[in-house]
Amino acid sequence: xxxxxxxxxxxxxxxxxxxxxxxxxxxISEFNKDQLPVYISAPEKEISLFEMELKGFEFHLxxxxxxxxxxxxxxxxxxxxxxxxxxxxVIKSEFWRMGFSENYLVLDSDCIFIKPFKxxxxxxxxxxxxxxxxxxxxxxxxxxxFGPKYAREGFIKDRKPIKDxxxxxxxxxxxxxxxxxxxxxxxxxxLETNYLIPQETNFLxxxxxCDSEFTWYGESLVKYQAIPIYPREQLFKHYHYEHQYWQDxxxxxxxxxxxxxxxxxxxxxxxxxxxxxxxxxxxxxxRILRSIKRILKYIQxxxxxx
Numbered sequence: 001x002x003x004x005x006x007x008x009x010x011x012x013x014x015x016x017x018x019x020x021x022x023x024x025x026x027x028i029s030e031f032n033k034d035q036l037p038v039y040i041s042a043p044e045k046e047i048s049l050f051e052m053e054l055k056g057f058e059f060h061l062x063x064x065x066x067x068x069x070x071x072x073x074x075x076x077x078x079x080x081x082x083x084x085x086x087x088x089x090v091i092k093s094e095f096w097r098m099g100f101s102e103n104y105l106v107l108d109s110d111c112i113f114i115k116p117f118k119x120x121x122x123x124x125x126x127x128x129x130x131x132x133x134x135x136x137x138x139x140x141x142x143x144x145x146f147g148p149k150y151a152r153e154g155f156i157k158d159r160k161p162i163k164d165x166x167x168x169x170x171x172x173x174x175x176x177x178x179x180x181x182x183x184x185x186x187x188x189x190x191l192e193t194n195y196l197i198p199q200e201t202n203f204l205x206x207x208x209x210c211d212s213e214f215t216w217y218g219e220s221l222v223k224y225q226a227i228p229i230y231p232r233e234q235l236f237k238h239y240h241y242e243h244q245y246w247q248d249x250x251x252x253x254x255x256x257x258x259x260x261x262x263x264x265x266x267x268x269x270x271x272x273x274x275x276x277x278x279x280x281x282x283x284x285x286x287r288i289l290r291s292i293k294r295i296l297k298y299i300q301x302x303x304x305x306x
Contacts, residue, residue, distance in 0.1 A: 176218025
């Protein structure tokens, strides 16, 4: 099925993130001015839960198996032996095979729109989407000062091997994220034609070698030039770590200010655990204590430099 829309919105999720999906859908219903189609995929066994909990929202619900079955080269039992976030990387990157649109915006469940958006925010011209290409300096600088100290090492480790495998030379390591990701079907097809088929491999296997799906997309974009590159910075303000969020709050960065430059915000689910659906992983008291410690640490730093 093809929607005839130049772009669709897509979220790959599961039950723990159900509350976040509700929040995301509320923001989409408020700000989706061009009524871009919305697709959500969930594990097959959780489809009835999503149908029940998300009544009243306008979207198309898919079983992730519908996506995976489009590629017979994916070893599905092998995929489900992997960690959940590896599974989601593969599912998101295989969504293009559904044929709903030439382009799709991949929204993680912890995304939220904060201002109106239209198709022109994502499509540059001639049905070609913008490409997210930058050097990740915001998160590198933030973590260099406040941690975690392993962030820079991890940044390079996730990206340089893919850059090397696709033969791009030079010292610059590009970042092609973070969520939401803006992807073209043509770029994924170029990776398959020029790399996966000649290497007699598939996307699951290369993710198990180097697990950064958006880097595989970005380096394929640069290498094979399947579409012209119209660069854009990150579309959303991304709070990778809790201390980044509290710092912005202390400095007065409200949604009113952020929406001058960002379409939305990502409150990373690894730390915003109070939004989890079902039993929370951490007790309320421990979450509050951790937050207070973060705030005091940042206030102490600010007092030192005043």
